Amino acid sequence: MxxxxxxxxxxxxELKISASTVSRALKNHPDISEETKxxxxxxxxxxxYQPNAVALSLKQRRSNTIGVIIPEIVxxxxxxxxxxxxxxxxxxxFNVIICQSNERYEREVANVKTLMASRVDGILISISKETTxxxxxxxxxxxxxxxxxxxxxxxxxxxDHVIIxxxxxxxxxxxxxxxxxxxxxxxxAGPLNLLISQHRKNGYLKALNEAGIPEDRHLxxxxxxxxxxxxxxxxxxxxxxxxxxxxxxxxxxxxxxMQTLQKRGIKIPEDVAIVGFSDGxxxxxxxxxxxxxxxxxxxxxxxxxxxxxxxxxxxxxxxxFETKVLxxxxxxxxxxL
Amino acid sequence: MxxxxxxxxxxxxELKISASTVSRALKNHPDISEETKxxxxxxxxxxxYQPNAVALSLKQRRSNTIGVIIPEIVxxxxxxxxxxxxxxxxxxxFNVIICQSNERYEREVANVKTLMASRVDGILISISKETTxxxxxxxxxxxxxxxxxxxxxxxxxxxDHVIIxxxxxxxxxxxxxxxxxxxxxxxxAGPLNLLISQHRKNGYLKALNEAGIPEDRHLxxxxxxxxxxxxxxxxxxxxxxxxxxxxxxxxxxxxxxMQTLQKRGIKIPEDVAIVGFSDGxxxxxxxxxxxxxxxxxxxxxxxxxxxxxxxxxxxxxxxxFETKVLxxxxxxxxxxL
DNA sequence: ATGAAAGCGCTAACAG
DNA sequence: CTGTTAGCGCTTTCAT
Numbered sequence: 088m089x090x091x092x093x094x095x096x097x098x099x100x101e102l103k104i105s106a107s108t109v110s111r112a113l114k115n116h117p118d119i120s121e122e123t124k125x126x127x128x129x130x131x132x133x134x135x136y137q138p139n140a141v142a143l144s145l146k147q148r149r150s151n152t153i154g155v156i157i158p159e160i161v162x163x164x165x166x167x168x169x170x171x172x173x174x175x176x177x178x179x180x181f182n183v184i185i186c187q188s189n190e191r192y193e194r195e196v197a198n199v200k201t202l203m204a205s206r207v208d209g210i211l212i213s214i215s216k217e218t219t220x221x222x223x224x225x226x227x228x229x230x231x232x233x234x235x236x237x238x239x240x241x242x243x244x245x246x247d248h249v250i251i252x253x254x255x256x257x258x259x260x261x262x263x264x265x266x267x268x269x270x271x272x273x274x275x276a277g278p279l280n281l282l283i284s285q286h287r288k289n290g291y292l293k294a295l296n297e298a299g300i301p302e303d304r305h306l307x308x309x310x311x312x313x314x315x316x317x318x319x320x321x322x323x324x325x326x327x328x329x330x331x332x333x334x335x336x337x338x339x340x341x342x343x344x345m346q347t348l349q350k351r352g353i354k355i356p357e358d359v360a361i362v363g364f365s366d367g368x369x370x371x372x373x374x375x376x377x378x379x380x381x382x383x384x385x386x387x388x389x390x391x392x393x394x395x396x397x398x399x400x401x402x403x404x405x406x407x408f409e410t411k412v413l414x415x416x417x418x419x420x421x422x423x424l
Numbered sequence: 425m426x427x428x429x430x431x432x433x434x435x436x437x438e439l440k441i442s443a444s445t446v447s448r449a450l451k452n453h454p455d456i457s458e459e460t461k462x463x464x465x466x467x468x469x470x471x472x473y474q475p476n477a478v479a480l481s482l483k484q485r486r487s488n489t490i491g492v493i494i495p496e497i498v499x500x501x502x503x504x505x506x507x508x509x510x511x512x513x514x515x516x517x518f519n520v521i522i523c524q525s526n527e528r529y530e531r532e533v534a535n536v537k538t539l540m541a542s543r544v545d546g547i548l549i550s551i552s553k554e555t556t557x558x559x560x561x562x563x564x565x566x567x568x569x570x571x572x573x574x575x576x577x578x579x580x581x582x583x584d585h586v587i588i589x590x591x592x593x594x595x596x597x598x599x600x601x602x603x604x605x606x607x608x609x610x611x612x613a614g615p616l617n618l619l620i621s622q623h624r625k626n627g628y629l630k631a632l633n634e635a636g637i638p639e640d641r642h643l644x645x646x647x648x649x650x651x652x653x654x655x656x657x658x659x660x661x662x663x664x665x666x667x668x669x670x671x672x673x674x675x676x677x678x679x680x681x682m683q684t685l686q687k688r689g690i691k692i693p694e695d696v697a698i699v700g701f702s703d704g705x706x707x708x709x710x711x712x713x714x715x716x717x718x719x720x721x722x723x724x725x726x727x728x729x730x731x732x733x734x735x736x737x738x739x740x741x742x743x744x745f746e747t748k749v750l751x752x753x754x755x756x757x758x759x760x761l
Numbered sequence: 762a763t764g765a766a767a768g769c770g771c772t773a774a775c776a777g
Numbered sequence: 778c779t780g781t782t783a784g785c786g787c788t789t790t791c792a793t
Contacts, residue, residue, distance in 0.1 A: 091567055091568050092540070092543070092567060094769095094770055095771065095772095096770075096771095104779075105779065105780045105781075106770085106771080106772095106780090107772075107773080107780065107781080107782095108778085108779055108780070110770095110772060110773090111772090111778095111779085114772095118778055118779080119778070119779080120778060120779090123778080135566075137537065137540045137541050138541055139482075139543060139769090139770050139771070140541040140542045141478060141481045141482050141542070141543050141769090141770080141771095142482055142769075142770035142772090142785090143770080143772085144478045144785090145476075145478050145479055145769090145770080145771080145784095145785045145787095146770080146771050146772055146784080146785050147772085147785085148785065150478060152521075159507075160497070160503045160506050160507055160510070161500065161503045161507055162503075163498065166497045166503045167498050169497050170496075170497055170524065173497070173522070173523070174524075177523075182521055182538065182542060183521065183523075184489075184519055184520065184521055184522075185506075185510070185520060185521075185522045186510070186514075186520075187507065187510050187511075189511075194514075197514075200474065203429070203474045204474045204475055204476070204477040205477045205478070205519060206429070206476060206477065226472065230428055230429060313708065313709065342709050343709075346709075346711050349711075368705070368706075369706070369709060371650070372650065372676070372679050372680075372683070372706065372710075373709075374683050374686070431785095431786060432786065432787065432788095433787095441764085442763065442764045442765075443764090443786085443787080443788095444763075444764065444787090444788075444789080445762085445763055445764070447786095447787065447788060447789090448762095448788090448789095455762060455763080456762070456763080457762060457763090460762080475786090475787080476785090476786050476787070478785090478786080478787095479769090479785075479786035479787045480786080480787065480788085481769090482768095482769045482770065482785090482786080482787080483769050483786080483788055483789095484769085484787090484788085485769065762793100763792100763793085764791105764792085764793080765790105765791090765792080765793100766789100766790090766791085766792100767788100767789090767790085767791105768787100768788095768789095769788095771785090772783100772784095772785095773782100773783090773784100774781105774782090774783090775780105775781085775782085775783105776779100776780085776781075776782100777778105777780080777781095
């Protein structure tokens with residue numbers, strides 16, 4: 088904190104009035120004479136006075152800062168969440184302190200501690216992949232620190248949540264493929280120890296089931312990377328499986344598959360329709376453009392922040408926890424038309 | 425700021441000792457008896473005491489927080505810079521407040537103001553595309569707020585900088601194209617009020633010049649978006665310009681051009697070689713894969729933060745401004761072989 | 762070995 | 778209309 092900055096005292100001394108008068112003049116308190124106000128504002132302007140937010144925080148017992156704990160910033164989804172958070176917070180006059188857990192439990196615990204020490208008014212958190220012990224999170228509850236969980240939530244913890252309906256989105260993806268006449272739809276799934284991968288696979292299975300299409304285990308792979316997708320796409324071809332659709336757990340995987348098929352002369356979407364999931368950056372740059380699911384990271388950020396601010400501003404007026412489930416939009420593009 | 429948290433006073437009252445004793449015991453001051461220390465630490469543990477960083481900041485006139493102003497978080501390059509910043513700051517016990525300018529001048533000015541009000545100990549900033557007035561930045565200087573500019577710096581402003589050798593990288597890109605036999609190389613440039621765009625263009629021109637290839641203004645465009653790239657690529661074709669290489673100011677632009685050419689039956693890299701710049705995520709998923717320049721965002725973040733911390737911790741001991749220039753790696757892939 | 766007091770910058774009764 | 782005072786939570790002389 089730079090000590091050189093002008094304080095209210097400096098203004099007071101210069102104008103030979105008291106600090107409280109300056110304080111009041113600065114916020115146009117009706118008691119203060121126009122003349123004094125003018126003089127104060129003028130000098131403040133001239134000396135480039137910036138109110139000390141730290142002193143204010145201490146005084147008001149309110150930092151106007153929210154803390155964000157995020158697994159890893161370098162993912163399009165998470166960085167768009169942050170964008171949403173930032174924008175809403177900014178409009179409400181709140182600062183944002185960002186902490187990355189880097190998907191590490193230890194780090195996440197340290198992050199919580201840091202944010203508590205900084206006396207943030209509330210916390211937005213998406214838990215790390217490693218987190219299975221929730222003591223630090225219960226701690227937040229015990230200390231009455233408003234907390235909203237987004238995307239990756241804690242099973243069973245009573246709190247505000249914002250999540251995406253992965254199951255439903257995957258169901259709709261698959262239904263879309265079926266409705267457009269596809270009958271043999273492969274699924275490139277994510278690691279099945281993650282809840283979201285399970286949800287996505289289950290949504291896929293439900294749609295198949297509803298359409299009376301039997302599950303074919305030769306068409307389901309654990310393939311959540313670009314390279315694996317190429318590999319399994321190749322295998323599908325080499326093993327001469329008949330398939331006319333692929334639903335991949337993320338866009339990168341979908342693109343890996345698409346390229347491999349195209350290279351082997353298979354036409355997208357004529358021969359095989361392909362749908363990805365999320366990511367949102369790649370889908371526009373493929374040819375044909377990739378049908379995908381928009382996870383609305385930005386929107387998730389704005390909503391989570393609104394929920395948090397609401398709770399912060401409600402002060403101690405208690406009200407029931409809320410869970411918002413966002414619909415993920417299926418965005419149909421050339422790869423599945 | 426949650427008021428419910430335990431304070432030193434609470435501990436003092438409970439133990440019937442003074443606040444100052446508690447304070448000293450907490451930091452193991454040698455004057456305090458072992459017994460008292462033990463009691464204090466025990467109670468602190470039990471009540472989950474967290475020192476109030478806000479009060480500390482006010483007292484020490486040092487917030488242990490650094491502010492980051494970033495154009496847009498949702499870019500791979502910038503989010504990796506943040507990752508680097510975060511990691512170094514975390515290790516040094518500093519918090520990070522992140523502000524996005526969203527590439528808007530007004531917002532950037534507001535960000536600077538916010539960070540000054542928050543009394544951050546220093547600022548890391550990459551200026552917005554719109555910024556041409558530098559008053560707010562000179563203001564930082566005048567107020568002795570340590571500031572390090574990363575990536576997008578202010579021409580002529582004396583300060584610490586971390587930049588990439590855009591000129592050299594672009595020179596090498598272009599030379600690589602020339603060396604592989606290309607003679608008519610187009611350049612899709614960024615907005616020329618940004619220094620980096622100028623540098624990239626100049627590197628390109630230097631390589632041409634060295635090879636005795638005359639500059640052709642019909643082959644140079646201001647095109648830094650996907651859409652513009654498609655447009656200008658189309659124009660190149662329609663106007664029947666002869667060209668056999670494109671150096672684009674970023675990967676997205678390069679990909680836009682690549683797709684447009686491919687759609688018109690032009691073979692990459694046989695007919696036209698294409699090279700992008702940075703971004704780092706897209707280059708792997710095109711077909712052929714895109715030759716590009718690795719900008720080392722994470723490393724830039726760590727170095728910038730180290731420079732900033734050094735300046736913060738040096739307190740008022742003045743020392744000359746430093747500029748670190750990072751080498752950007754040219755990564756040659758299929759699009760220019 | 763411990764406590765009392767002052768002060769970081771600001772605001773808000775309370776007093777004139 | 779303006780000034781005085783106290784206090785937010787903490788550290789740090791200066792006493793004792």
